[in-house]
Amino acid sequence: MTTMTMAKALNVGLRRAMESDSRVLLFGEDIGRLGGVFRITDGLQKDFGEHRVMDAPLAESGIVGTAVGLAMRGYRPVVEIQFDGFVYPAFDQIVSQVAKLHRRSEGMLAMPIVIRIPFGGGIGAVEHHSESPEAYFAHTAGLRVLSPSDPQAAYLTIQQAIACQDPVVYFEPKRRYWDKGDVDEAVDALDPSQAPDPWRARIVRRGSDVTVACYGPMVRTCLEAATASADASIEVVDLQSLSPLDIDTLAESVERTGRLVVVHEAAGSLGLGAEVAARITERCFFALEAPVLRVTGYDVPYPPSRVEEHFLPGLDRVLDAVDRAMEY
Amino acid sequence: MAAVSPDGLRYPPAVQLLTPEGERVSHPDYSIDLSETDLRGLYRDMVLVRRIDAEATALQRQGELGLWASCLGQEAAQVGSGRALRADDYAFPTYRDHGVTWSRGISPLEMLAMYRGVTNGGWNPTEKRCALATIVIGNQALHAVGYAMGVQLDGADVATIAYFGDGATAEGDVNEAFVFAAVYNAPVVFFCQNNQWAISQPRDRQSRVPIYERAAGFGFPGVQVDGNDIVAVMAVTRAALDRARNGDGPTLIEAFTYRMSAHTTSDDPTRYRHADELEVWRLRDPIERLKVHLARQGMADRNFFDQVDREAEDLAVHVREGARAMPEPAGETMFDNVYAEPHALLDQQRAALVEFEASFADEVHT
Ligand SMILES: Cc1ncc(C[n+]2csc(CCOP(=O)(O)OP(=O)(O)O)c2C)c(N)n1
Ligand SMILES: [Mg+2]
Numbered sequence: 001m002t003t004m005t006m007a008k009a010l011n012v013g014l015r016r017a018m019e020s021d022s023r024v025l026l027f028g029e030d031i032g033r034l035g036g037v038f039r040i041t042d043g044l045q046k047d048f049g050e051h052r053v054m055d056a057p058l059a060e061s062g063i064v065g066t067a068v069g070l071a072m073r074g075y076r077p078v079v080e081i082q083f084d085g086f087v088y089p090a091f092d093q094i095v096s097q098v099a100k101l102h103r104r105s106e107g108m109l110a111m112p113i114v115i116r117i118p119f120g121g122g123i124g125a126v127e128h129h130s131e132s133p134e135a136y137f138a139h140t141a142g143l144r145v146l147s148p149s150d151p152q153a154a155y156l157t158i159q160q161a162i163a164c165q166d167p168v169v170y171f172e173p174k175r176r177y178w179d180k181g182d183v184d185e186a187v188d189a190l191d192p193s194q195a196p197d198p199w200r201a202r203i204v205r206r207g208s209d210v211t212v213a214c215y216g217p218m219v220r221t222c223l224e225a226a227t228a229s230a231d232a233s234i235e236v237v238d239l240q241s242l243s244p245l246d247i248d249t250l251a252e253s254v255e256r257t258g259r260l261v262v263v264h265e266a267a268g269s270l271g272l273g274a275e276v277a278a279r280i281t282e283r284c285f286f287a288l289e290a291p292v293l294r295v296t297g298y299d300v301p302y303p304p305s306r307v308e309e310h311f312l313p314g315l316d317r318v319l320d321a322v323d324r325a326m327e328y
Numbered sequence: 329m330a331a332v333s334p335d336g337l338r339y340p341p342a343v344q345l346l347t348p349e350g351e352r353v354s355h356p357d358y359s360i361d362l363s364e365t366d367l368r369g370l371y372r373d374m375v376l377v378r379r380i381d382a383e384a385t386a387l388q389r390q391g392e393l394g395l396w397a398s399c400l401g402q403e404a405a406q407v408g409s410g411r412a413l414r415a416d417d418y419a420f421p422t423y424r425d426h427g428v429t430w431s432r433g434i435s436p437l438e439m440l441a442m443y444r445g446v447t448n449g450g451w452n453p454t455e456k457r458c459a460l461a462t463i464v465i466g467n468q469a470l471h472a473v474g475y476a477m478g479v480q481l482d483g484a485d486v487a488t489i490a491y492f493g494d495g496a497t498a499e500g501d502v503n504e505a506f507v508f509a510a511v512y513n514a515p516v517v518f519f520c521q522n523n524q525w526a527i528s529q530p531r532d533r534q535s536r537v538p539i540y541e542r543a544a545g546f547g548f549p550g551v552q553v554d555g556n557d558i559v560a561v562m563a564v565t566r567a568a569l570d571r572a573r574n575g576d577g578p579t580l581i582e583a584f585t586y587r588m589s590a591h592t593t594s595d596d597p598t599r600y601r602h603a604d605e606l607e608v609w610r611l612r613d614p615i616e617r618l619k620v621h622l623a624r625q626g627m628a629d630r631n632f633f634d635q636v637d638r639e640a641e642d643l644a645v646h647v648r649e650g651a652r653a654m655p656e657p658a659g660e661t662m663f664d665n666v667y668a669e670p671h672a673l674l675d676q677q678r679a680a681l682v683e684f685e686a687s688f689a690d691e692v693h694t
Contacts, residue, residue, distance in 0.1 A: 033600045034528035057498035057534050058465055058526050086464065089500060124394045126423075127448045128463050269673070298677045303662035305394050305445030310659025310681065316688065 001184050007177040009151035010040050012185065013158035014078065018048055020190075021076060024162055026053045027063055028080030028116075037082055038118055038177055060090035067113050068097050076112045078162055084119040085128025091136070098167045099142030111167045114158075118174035119147075120217045120265050122312055124305045131302050132266035134216075137169040138243040138275075145242040146198060147171040149219035151181035153202075153240065159189035160198040171242075173217035199241040201249040207235035210259040210322050213250055213276055215239040218263045218313060225318040232322050242272055250276065251283045258289040259325040263313050268296035290328035293321045339612070341552040341584040342540075345560040348612045350620030352559070360563035364627045370411060370558050371622060372636050374403040374615045377427045379640035380436045383647045384426075384443065388593040392651050393443045397424045401556070401588030404614030405521050407431055408561030409489065409583070412569060413457075418475055418488045420459040420468040424521075425491050432458035436643065437650045446657050466492060466499030469518065473505045476514035476572070487572035489517045489565070495526025497542070498534040506546040506580070515572035517565065518543075518580040521555060523587035528600040543580035555585030556614040586612070659685060 004012070018024045026041055026048075032055040035042030045053035056063045060081060067077035081087045087094075094115065101109050121130030138145045144166050148154040154172070161168040189195045196202070201213075205223055209232040214222045219238045226234035237253055239245065254260050260280055262273035277292035295313045303311050340347070343358055362370075381398050388396040399406060406427025413419060413431070421428045426439050429451075438451040442461065449460050462468035472490030479486045496502050497520060509516050520539055524531050535542065543550030553564040561583060568579035586609040590597045622628035663678040 029526075030528045032528075035599070037527070037594070055529050055533055058495035058529070059498040059500060061500050062498065088464075124445060126395050126442060126445070126463060298662065298681070299673060300662045300666045300677075301448075304442075304448050304657065307445075307657050307659055307662050310685070311662055317684070320684065 001182045003180055004151055004183050005178050005180050006151045006154045007040055009155040009183050010158050013155045017159045017162040024076045026078050027056055029056055029058055029082050031080050061093050064090040064093040071111050071113050078114040081117045083129045084117055084131040084133055087117055095140050099140050110165045112165050113167045114161045114170050116170045119171045120173050121308050122175040134171050134242055135271050144168045147216035149216055149238050151183045155183045156189045156195050157198045163190050175217050201246040202238045202240055204238045205236040207233040209233045210325050211235045211253045211257045212261045213237045213239055214263040222263055225315050232326050247279045254280055254284045255287045258287055260292045261321045261325055263295045263318055265297050267299045268294050269299050271296055290325040293325055295321045340554050343560045343564055344554040344557050346557045346617055348617050350617045358563040368628055371618050373407045375636050375640050376643055377403050377430050379644050383644045387651050394445045395592055396443050397592045398589035399424050399426045401586050402521055403427050404558035405555035405561055405583035405585045408558040409519050409565040412562045412565035416486045418457045420472040420490045421461050422491050423461045423463050432456045436647045440651050446654050466496045466501035469502045469505035472516050473509045473514050476516040477512050479515055485573055487515045487569045489519050491519050494522040494531045495534055497539055509578040510547040513577040516578045517568040521583045521585055523585050525587050527591045540580055540582035548578045550580040552582045552584055555583030556612045
C-alpha cells in the first residue's frame, strides 16, 4: 500500500497502462512538458517520449477526430480534455463517430479510446471550468462512462478503461485530485481475480435506513453526511459506472434500506438521478418506503464561483433529503 | 538587424514604425499621423493598463480574485488596436484583452468582476460596443463575423474586430470564422495576438507557417505587425478597419508579441520556457519604447511621466479598494436571467433554495 493523491494514482495508472501496451498513446493540450494543467501526465513524456505523449494543437474536435483515426490504425489513444467546459468542440466527433463506429462497421472497427475529462466544481474557478456534463455522454449509446471517487478506484479504473474495447468517457472529479488515499499498486488492474469489475457500483459504507447513491466528487460529500447523520443509518453507494448503470447492486441495497437519495452536482433535470430514480422505482417499487429523492445542482448554468457553494450539494442538503426520506 | 528565433521567426516583423530604441521609422504601405496628444494618450493608456494588470495579479495572490490572466507585454497590441476602433465599431475580446476592454471604456472593476467570481459577465456589451470576454477558445471569432454580417445587411458604416491568440488559430471555430468572413466579405478584422505561447505550447504547435500567411488561403489579406509597437499596430488596424468599412472584406492581423507573464496566476511557466526568452523580449517592451520616443522628441517631459505614474498609483488604490468592496452576490442570483421569459421550474427552485437556506439562519455552520 502506498498513500497517494488521486492525481498521482491516475498518473501511476497511466504509466502502468503505457508500460503494458505500447499502443497506448496520450494526446492532449499541455500534457507533455507541462504534464497537464493538473499534472496528471507529469513525467510521462520524459519517460515515454514525444511520440507517445503528444502535445496536441489547441483543437478538441481535432484531438478526438484524429484519435478515431489512430484507433482505426490500432492505437489506443487516451485523450485529455483540459476542462469539462472545453469538451463541446469535440462533442460532434464523440457522439457522431466515436460512439457509433463499432456499430456502423458491424463490429469490424473497435474504438478503444479513453476521453479523460476533469469535471465538477468547488474549486473557485472561472466559467467553463466547473461543469458536470456527464449526462450528455451517458445518454449516448455506444459510450461507456466512468467516474472514480478515490485514489484506489482511479488507479484501477483508468487502466481498465484503457484496456476496454469500447470508448470510455472518463470523468475525473477535479476537486478530489488532491485527496489522499491508500493505493495497492500490487493489484493487477486487468486481472479480474484481483481487481473489482469497474462497471459495478461499490457499496462504500454500510447502513440500514437510507441508501445514498452518488459518484465522483459527491462520494466524499455523502460519506461525510453519513458520518454526520445522527438519526439515520446511511448506506453510501458509489455508482462509479454511469453507463452502463449497475442497477443490480443499487437495487440490492434499496431492497434492504427501503429508501433512496441520489446525489450529483449536475443539474437535476434529465440528470443521472432521473434515470436512477426511474429504474429503482421499476425494480423496487414494493420495497420503497419513500419516493426516490434527488439532491442535485439547480437547473441553471454553473454560477460564478462566489455563488457556487449555494449551487453545489453539500452536507446539509444531503442530510435534509435523508430526513425527508425518513419522514415518509 | 532582423534576429531569427529558434523557430525561424524573424524580429522585427514586417511592419514596424517605432523601433525598440524609440526610433520612428517609415513603411511603404503603412503610415499614420499621430499628434503629440495622441501619443501621450496612448502612453498613458498603456501605463494605466499595466498598473491595473499588476494590481489584479497582486489581488489574486491575496485571495481577492480567483484567477487573473495577465496582459503584461501585450499592452501595445491591445491598446493600439482598441484605440483604432471608432465608437460604433464592435470588439470581441478574450479573457486576456484588458487593454482592449480599457479602450472600450470598460472600468477596471468591470474587468475584475469575472475574475473575482461575482459574475460571468462584467459590463453591458451593447453600451460598450464590446462583447463579454470569451473563455472558450475561438468561439468569439464567429460572433464577430456574424455581427459584421448584420452590419453589412444594415448597410451600416461599422466594422468588428475579433481578438484571439496564436493557440486559437488551431480551433475549428476560428477557421470557420475565416471561411464565413471570406464568403460573405464581412467587415471584420481578425486580430491575432501571437504571444508565442498557448499555455505551455509554443507557437509551432499550432501552425507551421507564420500565422498571417494563412489568410491568403482563405482569400483575404494577412499582415504581420510588431505587436509591441503601438504606432504600427494602430496604423495597421486602422487600415484594416477602413478596408472593412469600405466593403473590401476581412483582414487578418498577426500582432507579433510576447506573453511576459505566466499564462494565468495558476500557471508556472518555469516548467516549460527559458528565462532568456524573457530577457530578449524585455528589450522590446512596448511602453518603454514609446516613453523613449516621447522624451527624445520633446513631446513629454519628466513632469508628464510622473503625473501618469501618480495617476496609475491612484488607480491601483481604486482597484484594490473597489475589488474588496464588491458586493457578494446572494445565492439566489444564480436564477437571474437564465431565461428571458418566465420559467416556473426555476421560480420553484429559487423559492426552495431561499427557504432551505433561511432554515439555517439561526445556526452557526462551520
Ligand atoms: C476550447 C478551449 N479549450 C481549451 C481551453 C483552455 N485554455 C485556456 S487558454 C488556453 C491557451 C490559449 O492560447 P492562445 O490562444 O495563444 O491565447 P493566450 O492565452 O496565449 O492569450 C487554453 C488551452 C479553453 N479555454 N477553451
Ligand atoms: Mg498565445
